[in-house]
Amino acid sequence: MGTSCSQLPLATGIGLRAAHHERVRAEQPDIAWLEVHTENFLGGGATPAMLETLRERYAISLHGVGLSLGSTEGLDEEHLARIAALVRRLDPAAVSDHVSWSVTAGVYFNDLLPIPYDEEALLVIVRNVMRFQEAIGRTVMVENPSTYLRHAQSDRAEPQFLAELCARSGCGLLLDVNNVFVSTENHGDDAHAYLAAIAHLPIGEIHLSGHHLRQIGNRSIRIDDHGSPVSDPVWTLYEHALRVIGPRPTLVEWDSALPPLETLLAEAGKAQTRLDAARRSVA
Amino acid sequence: MRLADLQAAYRGYLLSGDSAALAPAIVADSFDGPERLAIYRNNFLISLGEALKANFPVTLQLLGADFFGQAARRFVLAQPPQRPCLFEYGAGFADYLRDLPEMATRPYIVDMARFEFARVAAYNAPVEPAVTPETLVGLSPEQLEALPIRRARHALVLVVRAPVLALWQAHQVAEPDFADIDMTPRSRALLVCRPEQALTYQELDLSASAFLLAAEHETTLGVAAARCGATDDATLGRIIALALQLRLLIQSKALK
Numbered sequence: 001m002g003t004s005c006s007q008l009p010l011a012t013g014i015g016l017r018a019a020h021h022e023r024v025r026a027e028q029p030d031i032a033w034l035e036v037h038t039e040n041f042l043g044g045g046a047t048p049a050m051l052e053t054l055r056e057r058y059a060i061s062l063h064g065v066g067l068s069l070g071s072t073e074g075l076d077e078e079h080l081a082r083i084a085a086l087v088r089r090l091d092p093a094a095v096s097d098h099v100s101w102s103v104t105a106g107v108y109f110n111d112l113l114p115i116p117y118d119e120e121a122l123l124v125i126v127r128n129v130m131r132f133q134e135a136i137g138r139t140v141m142v143e144n145p146s147t148y149l150r151h152a153q154s155d156r157a158e159p160q161f162l163a164e165l166c167a168r169s170g171c172g173l174l175l176d177v178n179n180v181f182v183s184t185e186n187h188g189d190d191a192h193a194y195l196a197a198i199a200h201l202p203i204g205e206i207h208l209s210g211h212h213l214r215q216i217g218n219r220s221i222r223i224d225d226h227g228s229p230v231s232d233p234v235w236t237l238y239e240h241a242l243r244v245i246g247p248r249p250t251l252v253e254w255d256s257a258l259p260p261l262e263t264l265l266a267e268a269g270k271a272q273t274r275l276d277a278a279r280r281s282v283a
Numbered sequence: 284m285r286l287a288d289l290q291a292a293y294r295g296y297l298l299s300g301d302s303a304a305l306a307p308a309i310v311a312d313s314f315d316g317p318e319r320l321a322i323y324r325n326n327f328l329i330s331l332g333e334a335l336k337a338n339f340p341v342t343l344q345l346l347g348a349d350f351f352g353q354a355a356r357r358f359v360l361a362q363p364p365q366r367p368c369l370f371e372y373g374a375g376f377a378d379y380l381r382d383l384p385e386m387a388t389r390p391y392i393v394d395m396a397r398f399e400f401a402r403v404a405a406y407n408a409p410v411e412p413a414v415t416p417e418t419l420v421g422l423s424p425e426q427l428e429a430l431p432i433r434r435a436r437h438a439l440v441l442v443v444r445a446p447v448l449a450l451w452q453a454h455q456v457a458e459p460d461f462a463d464i465d466m467t468p469r470s471r472a473l474l475v476c477r478p479e480q481a482l483t484y485q486e487l488d489l490s491a492s493a494f495l496l497a498a499e500h501e502t503t504l505g506v507a508a509a510r511c512g513a514t515d516d517a518t519l520g521r522i523i524a525l526a527l528q529l530r531l532l533i534q535s536k537a538l539k
Contacts, residue, residue: 039368043407045437046480066367072286079367104290108364109297110334111327120286149319150310153284219313223322256333 005139005172006204007093008249012272015253033059059093070101070115096141116151117161129169141174146182146224159197176207182222209253227256242278331359334369341454391445398447401439401475408437413530428505434498438476438531444468478529501535
């Protein structure tokens, strides 16, 4: 892959959620890697210990949702120290977080709030990503968000913002194909043009997940909910992404209305079929 | 708008629902600014409501989904999280419920919320090297007396009046049966702890609870023993044995 931001195997993984912990630990399903939300494993005791056990069987990706890389007030150093300790303990194959913010003035909003795409926000997130990388001693990936609005002050497109972020901070990109579909549909943009614009970036991982279409009167908007199967248009866009950027480790995420483990593994199987085809075409 | 001002405007909007200051910063097209912003506020409230449901599952059953949902929404707006680890969220939820007029006739639900948050806190507490029988072997009586200790962070003691252990246990099946539970209020000291990988709970007698409450902050074994009011060696021995078995004590510093 030529990226230092990911040591994940070139195969599909699943997002591991609490309801599946016991079964995955007991049955060790045939899947190449697991991704967890970092913040769920920053306590002591049984939860990180379980991950340490799974680490012997699976490559692990730590995917953060709470570092708030876009916060103008900088990173929470105590939170960062806990993440750094977990990274040291697990030596994960990848570490990532989001191009978003969630913390200001002592309140954590538990949502991936959007940042404007302008120079000031770029300087803020570059500074925070570099601090993140310095604290854990490795290159991280940042994920493109699903967005439902655009800021009037944005002066560049999201792909350009991501490219500048990667170039200035040295980080990699975690490309969420569902998010590309949701955001481009919501803003009337061209998903293929989006992918063409970020294809040259160090992309170390791809995410796939479900979303839903919310009707508001006679208008509709796509909401990223990680609560349903990957939609057909997103599968098609994923196939296109594999052609444009090449095969990448791919994760199927499911967070709300979590299905049985078998369903999640079947979705990962669908991604693996497409990834295998992409690998054959490259070879 | 400067990013700091924009994020402050988001904060104000998310906590109040008033988008007047923020909406002009949002591009309006087929949806106007307030409509687009409402998606984020909805996500914020729903996701934190779900976090509270995860941390307080039996409280949720006792309150019912509608009441819990309304209470959770108001709590989220009144006391939003301050940290990104949601297993730490909800420390004030029991007190918040206590102050609702609807809880006056159902105080056992407030006790349940206290118990459930103690479970979450104990489960996620850091691992610390506990005092073991080996720690104590070879110490003279004077050294035992002076041993600096504090209670391990996985060991929580809470005082409730409702039979929350029985109630909680009854709710671990699909159709809870409370017929045999004596709901008569009386003071109960409960130990919630995670000695190894799993949680364990038990009701403590007065001596044991006094000992463990005395050890909440750094003290000495002698002081904690004196506070527990044990009048015989057998009682103190039983408390120490419990503490060793469940890894309840940490040696807070080296013996002088």
